[in-house]
Amino acid sequence: MQEQGQFNIQLDKTLPIMCDECGEQTFMEVTYLRKVSKFLTGSTKDSLLPIPTFACVGCGHVNEEFIPEPLKQIPDAE
Numbered sequence: 001m002q003e004q005g006q007f008n009i010q011l012d013k014t015l016p017i018m019c020d021e022c023g024e025q026t027f028m029e030v031t032y033l034r035k036v037s038k039f040l041t042g043s044t045k046d047s048l049l050p051i052p053t054f055a056c057v058g059c060g061h062v063n064e065e066f067i068p069e070p071l072k073q074i075p076d077a078e
Helices: none
Strands: 027-034 047-056
Touching: none
Parallel strands: none
Antiparallel strands: 027 047
16 A cells, blocks of 8 residues: 555554554544734734644544644643
């Protein structure tokens, strides 16, 4: 199976990623949303900044490694 980037990698040479909370191995794409003030963008309205990441299908947990680094610095982002 070849996906993004068309790498020719054998699956037996890879490591599974599991949910840090429940051990599930499947994830779904989810999106953090941040509101951007119109004063920062020069727009007439506030806007949304979508930040994609992955959450566990089983329990909804987002592993620490999936949280973008800038969001880790913001207390209310977790």
